[in-house]
Amino acid sequence: MADRDTTVDDKPSRNFIEQIIDADLAAGKNDGRVHTRFPPEPNGYLHIGHAKSICLNYGLAEQYNGKFNLRFDDTNPAKEEQEYVDSIIDDVRWLGAEWEDRLFYASDYFQQLYDWAIRLIKAGKAYVCDLSVEDVRAHRGTLSEPGKNSSYRTRSVEENLDLFTRMAKGEFPDGTRTLRAKIDMASPNINLRDPVMYRIKHASHHRSGDRWCIYPSYDYTHGQSDSIEGITHSICTLEFENHRPLYDWFCEALGIHHPQQIEFARLNLTYTAMSKRKLLQLVQEKHVAGWDDPRMPTIRGLRRRGYTPESIRAFCERIGVAKFNSTIEMAWLEEAIRADLNDRAPRAMGILRPLKVIIENYPEGKDEELEAANHPQVPEMGVRIVPFSRELWVEADDFMENAPKNFYRLTPGREVRLRYAYFITCKDVVKDKQGNVVELRCTYDPATQGGNAPDGRKVKGTIHWVSALHAHSAAVRLYDHLFKTPFPDEVAESSEQGEGSEKAEELRAPGSMLTATSWLDNINPKSLEVISDAKVEPSLAEAGPGAHFQFERLGYFFTDPKDSQPGRPVFNRTVTLRDTWAKESAKK
Ligand code: ATP
Numbered sequence: 001m002a003d004r005d006t007t008v009d010d011k012p013s014r015n016f017i018e019q020i021i022d023a024d025l026a027a028g029k030n031d032g033r034v035h036t037r038f039p040p041e042p043n044g045y046l047h048i049g050h051a052k053s054i055c056l057n058y059g060l061a062e063q064y065n066g067k068f069n070l071r072f073d074d075t076n077p078a079k080e081e082q083e084y085v086d087s088i089i090d091d092v093r094w095l096g097a098e099w100e101d102r103l104f105y106a107s108d109y110f111q112q113l114y115d116w117a118i119r120l121i122k123a124g125k126a127y128v129c130d131l132s133v134e135d136v137r138a139h140r141g142t143l144s145e146p147g148k149n150s151s152y153r154t155r156s157v158e159e160n161l162d163l164f165t166r167m168a169k170g171e172f173p174d175g176t177r178t179l180r181a182k183i184d185m186a187s188p189n190i191n192l193r194d195p196v197m198y199r200i201k202h203a204s205h206h207r208s209g210d211r212w213c214i215y216p217s218y219d220y221t222h223g224q225s226d227s228i229e230g231i232t233h234s235i236c237t238l239e240f241e242n243h244r245p246l247y248d249w250f251c252e253a254l255g256i257h258h259p260q261q262i263e264f265a266r267l268n269l270t271y272t273a274m275s276k277r278k279l280l281q282l283v284q285e286k287h288v289a290g291w292d293d294p295r296m297p298t299i300r301g302l303r304r305r306g307y308t309p310e311s312i313r314a315f316c317e318r319i320g321v322a323k324f325n326s327t328i329e330m331a332w333l334e335e336a337i338r339a340d341l342n343d344r345a346p347r348a349m350g351i352l353r354p355l356k357v358i359i360e361n362y363p364e365g366k367d368e369e370l371e372a373a374n375h376p377q378v379p380e381m382g383v384r385i386v387p388f389s390r391e392l393w394v395e396a397d398d399f400m401e402n403a404p405k406n407f408y409r410l411t412p413g414r415e416v417r418l419r420y421a422y423f424i425t426c427k428d429v430v431k432d433k434q435g436n437v438v439e440l441r442c443t444y445d446p447a448t449q450g451g452n453a454p455d456g457r458k459v460k461g462t463i464h465w466v467s468a469l470h471a472h473s474a475a476v477r478l479y480d481h482l483f484k485t486p487f488p489d490e491v492a493e494s495s496e497q498g499e500g501s502e503k504a505e506e507l508r509a510p511g512s513m514l515t516a517t518s519w520l521d522n523i524n525p526k527s528l529e530v531i532s533d534a535k536v537e538p539s540l541a542e543a544g545p546g547a548h549f550q551f552e553r554l555g556y557f558f559t560d561p562k563d564s565q566p567g568r569p570v571f572n573r574t575v576t577l578r579d580t581w582a583k584e585s586a587k588k
């Protein structure tokens, strides 16, 4: 899938977009300029697919010493909101793309687009059509049949000018007339069958207010906006391939700068949804807590989960660009954040499911301060003090009463190492009336301080722990995939069968059936687990919001930017240390 392998001389080979740009530069096109843009529609929050587009466009501008614009394609007054504009600006900046002073809005070009529409009318290339939406559709034809000319197609230039200017003045109600490009109703490309350029819509726009009551269509706006900004390479996703001839037609008919459109495959990821419509539905129907729910594939969600811009950029770099649609495994995204945090997250100890340990031969009332490295491979990150005492918390999972031989953790009679501390041996198990293990009675060897025995004896297991006397209580949120199947769109008797069915076939357990009837049925009911009383080492108590840690053996955690406060930390698990999902499925 990645279009990037290594050539003989070990330079990364050029992906197909770079090859096109190289050729354009060699041919002296655009005076040697490279100018790209990211053109979001402000009708939702950005997701990881948009991040791919941002990294691609900004990356190319950087690589070729070119420029990058951020432009809102805000042609639809009904669905667009300032809230989305603000969040998009913030997310693009967070990802590290820089547009300098080039933040634009297609709505700022409304006057220019209107003047150009007049020019096309005067050239006999556009006409006012009175067909209703349904009639326009009925006249359009199909893939196998040509369309039919509208009876208004032969209106005179004068009549078209008169009607169009009156449309703009607000003389006609919504939906009564459109301005259409006069191209070819028999074209095999349906986008060229006299597409609509303007609709009447008496609606307030988030920027232009009530200045306009006619709005240009996306297709009439997008290409010319690129042209106005001097964009050289308009990079977009594959579904716009069939629109390219239309964008070309407008630029040629108007005789304006002609950017080159290049299409690439959009990013799809397993175990999640990526369409804005579905993400909106998840938010509105409260399947998630909001756009920034850490389970969402939105940039907001990923940020709150503890993803870094570096990890997202590395992921986008790694998946590369391709010309075919495919689905990338979520595990790749998780691997990218693991790799980034492994280098930089300080280590700490926390216990998610606490089990009490009493060290019987450790003096009561005594405690000591042990030194622990903040990062085993990065001494510059320094050390911290971890208190030790007679009563500890350990992870309940790290104990098994009747353990098999290869269980190298706590079990009666077996010696284990407490990380940074001592060797201990479990002597006795205390249970409640129901038979649940509530406490372990252990002994320690004082000669093993720091984790090594002077007599050279070895232990196989090392577990983490927290001194019960000094532990701080914290809330922890553990996340799993938002959907329980890799292709949530695949449902029985589906009308919304998604892409990547072959891959779905491959990943689905053999013989398993599709039982869900709606993609919503595939939501994972166990995607969030809240632990209200985890025990963490005292150094974590004052962690401010937005800090990364590796809890030894448990994963990478991020103090929630909204809910966490110094003294009352809330930890979101960004990712486990290993791909536990892959391990689980391998077991099955
Ligand atoms: P809509 O259906 O609402 O238009 P969209 O996801 O295309 O949704 P835009 O705001 O139009 O949203 O997208 C902005 C840019 O991001 C476009 O250039 C689009 O091609 C690109 N983009 C959107 N989704 C993906 C994706 N999954 N992978 C890569 N690029 C994407």
Ligand code: MG
Binding pocket: 041
């Ligand atoms: Mg779009």
